[in-house]
Every structure is written in structure tokens, then in C-alpha cells.
Amino acid sequence: MAFDIFLSPPHMGGKELEYVQEAFQSNWIAPYGPFINQFEEKMADYIGVADALAVSSGTAAIHLVFRWLGIGEGDVVFCSDFTFIGSCDPVFYERAVPVFIDCEPDSWNMSPAALERAFQDAKKEGNMPKAVLVVDLYGESADWDSILPICRKYGVPVIEDAAEAVGALYKGKRCGSFGDFAVHSYNGNKIITTSGGGMVLSHNRMAIEKMRFWSTQAREPMIHYEHKEYGYNYRMSNICAAIGLGQLEFLEEKIRIRKKMHQFYAEALKGIPGYIKEHTEKNASNCWLNLLYITDNVIAPEEVVLRLQNAGIEARPAWKPMHMQPVFHAPQFYPHSKKQIVDEDVFSHAICLPSGDSMTDKQLERVIHELRKCFG
């Protein structure tokens, strides 16, 4: 399919190329170098955590945290159900067992009620999870003031998957500062990109130091190559970090543009049988993607996506919940309530609209025009 309007394409601010050239001139074209250190320091500062580790992807970042937490074969991990598979792939790498938790209707993030029920059962069965993996979905924060006390009560560490929420706030604090560990993704379609990359963020400097060691093949500090543990080749390159530094300087502007676009969509689509997903009050979303929820079953979401695609516009259905993915064979799943499965409902009604901050007014108008055509 040939698109000329994309869901969330890369958008460079200008400084990126300058920094990449600097990296070339100094010949730091390696998973070491000054831009990596700068990118880590500036990102840790911006998010409000003590330390950060730049790696090759968000998925790699989650995997490193799993290793630190000692998650292994047969260990249970409570996971947000409504998310992208990158959240959960490390569960396979370590042969752990996911238990999926539905989302709640307001933020579409992990349901505290379902989480509490899952913990009660786990306690009864004597099979407590090793970690809870909570996603800040589509750039909007999870309800941390409800989720964190539950996890603390049961003494289980929290991994915050802030892959989609770089720069978003919850009650004035940045996403990525709430979990014991948090991760970012800088993949091509995320709000900032290093072409491919990720970050582990934490207040625990010792843990970050150990993950840094594992991410560069666990080389002991000796003159020859000595290995007492196995590692990974997960470190970010200095070139990617140069791009990341430029993107970080551009991030606030990108969020400003996306917020405006969010308001524009909400206004322009008034009157159709559906609405643009609003953000809860405590949340300052980074507006990574705009979701259109279609009401009254007037048209199937896939049909809208196909019609937009035929007009050269990239759109996608909302994430297909993890418990519905065939790769997990009949996994355990906790719905929001006995009567309500929230994420299945969202999946069958909502689509993601083009939300890139490089979109022109004319392109936006075209998206609106094509959308309105779908609703007659």
C-alpha cells in the first residue's frame, strides 16, 4: 500500500544531522562515545530519575530489566493486556508465564480492580508474580496513584513500559519515573526516534550499572576478554544517540504540535457517530496517537482503515489485546469486572488516526474529509 500520510512518521528538528556529523568527524561510530553519555544524562534529567541506559530497542530494555529481576522459567509476570507485543516478547525469551490484566475505561490503561483480583488469587494459590509490567498506552499515563499502592502492598516490583509515553505527565511528574524500572522506545514511529533504540530508566544506579555491563557482552574489566556471566549485544550506537539528543531537544515542540492536532481532530469530527478519545484530568498525554472510537456500530473499524488506506492514508485498528493473540495459548486473563471486558470493546470499535507532528494542515483536512465520507 502506498501512503503519503503516515500514522506517526519520523520528524527531525534540525540538530540531529549536526550531531551525527560531529559523531562522524570524531569517528565515534560505535556502541561507545560521548553522545551516548550525553543522551542518557539529559534523558534521565528530563524524566526525573537518577540514571538511564541507552540500548538498541525498547524490547531489549524490558529484557534487561527482566534479567535484573531474576525472571526465569515458570515465573509469573502480570502484564498490561492492551498493548503492543514488544511489551511481552521478553516473557518468551525467559520462558516466563504472563497473566494479562485488562484496562479500565478512563485511560485504557491497566485496571486497578482487575490487578487487585489477580493479586488476591495469586496469593491464595501461592504463586505470586515476580513483576508487574504496566504500560502507559498511546502516550497517556496509567493511574499510578491506584496501581502503585496495590503493587507495594503485595511487595512486587513494577516495570513501567513508557515506550509510547515519552514526555507525557501524570499529576505533573513524567511517565518513566513511576515504576521501579521504566523503559522508553525510540523506534521509527514513536514520538521521538533514534531510528531504532530504547532506554532503561531507574533510581537504582547499581541496577543500571549491572544492566550496562550485560548490554555490552558482560566483559569483565581485564586486559583479555574474560566472561563470568553471559550478556547481550544491546547497547545503543553513538550515531543513534546523536539523533536521540537532537530529538530530545525537539520533544517539547513535538508534544505542543500533537496537542494542537488532538484538539483539532476532536473539534473537526464533532457530529459523527464516534469521538476522539479524551485524556483523563490527571493526565497530560504526549498525544502520541489519536484514537477514534466509533459508536453505534455504524461501520466496522477495519472498513474505515481500509477506506483511508485506499486514499493513501495510513490508519490502524487499536492494538489487538494480548489475551486474544494466538501466540499465547489460552493465557490467564483478568477482565476489568465480571461484566465488562474493556479492551476487547475498544479493539472492536477504535482506530488510530495519523498523528505525526510533521503533518500539514492540508493533509489533516484530507484525513478529516476522507473520514467524514466513511460516515456518510
Ligand SMILES: *Cc1c(COP(=O)(O)O)cnc(C)c1O
Ligand atoms: C514500541 C513499543 C515497545 C517496543 O519497543 P521497540 O523499541 O520497538 O522494541 C514496547 N512496548 C510498547 C507499549 C510499545 O509501543
